[in-house]
Amino acid sequence: MTFWRSLGFQTEMNDVLDKPNFTLEELLDKGEFFITECKNQNQKLMAYLLQEDPLRKLVGYVVGVYDDEQIEDEEETNQNRLTYARTCCEVLCQEDWALSNAVCENEGLLELFWSFLEREDGLVGGLVSPFACRAASILLQRKIQECFDVLKSKENSLGMLLSKIGHSHVNELIQKVLQCDKSDSFGVLQWLRDENFVGQAIQKFSPQEPSCVHENMAMTLIEFFSPPSSEEVMSMMNLFEQEDNLGKMMDFIVNGVCATATYWGLHFVLELLKRGVEMGGMMEHVPPEELPTIIRISGQYLKQIADILREVLVGEDGDDRRITSSFGKVVPLRSYRLKALEFLAVLLSARNNWVDEQFIDSQIFEICVQLFFTYHWNNFLHSCVSDIIMPFLEEREMGLVFEVLFARCLLGEKIIQADEENSEAVESQMVSSRGYMGFLNKIANQIVAMEGKNPNFRSLLENHVPGWSNYVNGSLKKHNEMYSVILGGQKPIGDDSGMSLDESGGPEDEEDLEAICTQYSVVQGFSEPTFGYGGWEGEEEGRGG
Known part of the structure; x- marks a missing residue:
């Protein structure tokens, strides 16, 4: 069948090729026949x-450059050009390099090809922009040196590309440009430095830019630098961490005007911060002037980060930001504040005394604890706050922990109050436990573990947190016992023990197995058992699959 189809395609093309004065357009009008015959190397x-x-x-x-011609029907002409652009792009991008080599070996043709960068409509306004960008990516991969010679010869070619990074097809082309020469064998990285790539990239996080620009720029940078594959790329990454560049980036992040600038700016800075913390080693007593720049600058902006989080807590009943949910009216937390909390958790992991003094003066801990107990059901928030509180509990000096978390944040009293309110609601209203209860129990158990290691800490809690011992020996103990029960009983002991399933505590008969299935279904929230012993309910015996 394939042979006869191929023969048909060849006949279609030969009908045109045998004509004395045929045109390229006549070939392009054959569409898939034309593409197939090019791939078959007619x-x-x-x-x-x-x-x-x-x-x-x-x-x-x-690339959208046409011979002068009289246009009678603009709509029909544009449709034909779009079809031709797609067909020609497919042919240029085919696996055989004959046509792409011919373009790159002809300086005039290569100049014509990259001319689409210079036109205002060449990247996004024109009909053919996706095809131009795709073909450019292919040529760049195949002929790096020739393509970069043309790019470098054009004034502000990088700026022209970055100006349209909000469009997906242009963004893909930019990523190809950044990825094609990470060892700088062809001088690409040097060209990026000469064109002030770092400064232009940071400017794309301005609140005045649209959200698609913020997202694409952040993801492009992360893709470029993760992981740094050469010393040349590392040196480029270090430019982002220079004080002036990083300060400008943080100014855009904490501007407060644009949520996506905050979110995506933090998303990229987090990658730099993780690297700085990992490479910084032991920094507990390092003074701020000797800290890695990314950690020092991040610490200097903690008060502004705190303001971003605090503003969600000051809304009143008449606040137009409040929305109605199934749990009452709340101010939406929004993802950029969660990203800010993630940023704080990573910065805290530096374990530096100066940074801690900043996590305290800016009232970050008080804000985080208040957010935790204000949003009952946002487990993303609860996880982020837990990542901030738990390391602080485990790794900091006892006196500092008690002063910050228990004297200032009143964490012990809030845990007890939240547990009582949850128990009352569950018992009186027959509702589910609040979403933060699992995280709350985890934090409480960590506090109890610290009590066991340090009697002085236990005394502080007993003297300053009313009802703590009763909570630990009552509600917390009950929760721990309930959640430590092994579903379905103990694991059966192997045959080499000489014990039977009955003796090892395993299910004794069919009724026991059905009881286990029922228990599992109820725990998972099903109103009725979803399966019985021997298979799924209603399943035919012996059915495959």
Whole structure:
């Protein structure tokens, strides 16, 4: 069947190629027949396309440069050009390099190809922009040196690309540019430095830019730098951590005007911060002037980060930001505040005394604890706050922990109050436990573990947190016992023990197995058992799959 189809395609093309004065457009009108014959390396067809005039027209359709002609029907003409652009792009990008090599070996054709960067509509406004960007990516991979010679010869070619990074097809082309020469063998990284790539990239996080620009720029940078694959890329990454560049980036993040600038800016800075913390080693007593720049600058902006989190807590009943939910009216937390909490958790992991003095003066801990107990059901928030509180509990000096978390934040009293309110609601209203209860129990158990290691800490809690001992020996103990029960009983002991399933505590008969299945279903929240012994309910015996 394939043979006969191929023969049909060849006949279609030969009908055109045998004409005395055929045009490229007549070939392009054959659509898939034309593409297939190019892939099949039809010798007569390829010989024609490799001539300069047809090849120039083919490139022109891809990048939106057309011969002067009288346009009678603009709509029909544009549709034809769009179809031709797609077809020509497919041919240029095919696995055989004959056509792409011919373009790159002809300086005039290569200049024509990259001319789409210079036109205002060349990247996004024109009909052919996705095809131009795709073909450019392919040529760049195949002929790096030739393509970069043209790019470097054009004034502000990098700026022209970055100005349209909000469009997906242009963003993909930019990523190809950044990824194609990470060892700087062809001078690409040096060209990026000469074109002030770092400064232009940071400017894309301005609140005045649209959200798609913030997202694409952040993801492009993370893709470029993760992981740094060479010393040259590392040196480029270090430019982002220079004080002026990082300060400008943080100014955009804490501006407060644009949520996406905050979110995506923090998303990228987090990658730099994780690297700084990992490479910084032991920094507990390091003074701020000797800290890695990324950690020092991040610490200097903690008060502004705190303001971003605090503003969600000051809304009143008449606040127009409040929305109605199934749990009452709340101010939406929004993802950029969760990203700010993630940022704080990573910065805290530096375990530096100066940074801690900043996590305390800016009232970060008080804000985090209040957020935790204000949003009953936001487990993303509860996880982020737990990542901040738990390491602080485990790794800091006892006196500091008690002063910050228990004297200032009143964490012990809040845990007890939240547990009592939850128990009352569950018992009186027959509702589910609040979403933060699992995290709350985890934090409480960590506090209890600290009591066991340090009797002085236990005395502080007993003297300053009313009801703590009763909570630990009552409600917390009950929760721990309930959640430590092994579902389905103890694991059966192997045959080598000489014990039977009955003796090992395993299920004794079919009724026991059904009881286990029922228990599992109820715990998972099903109103009725979803399966019985021997298979799924209603399943035919012996059914495969």
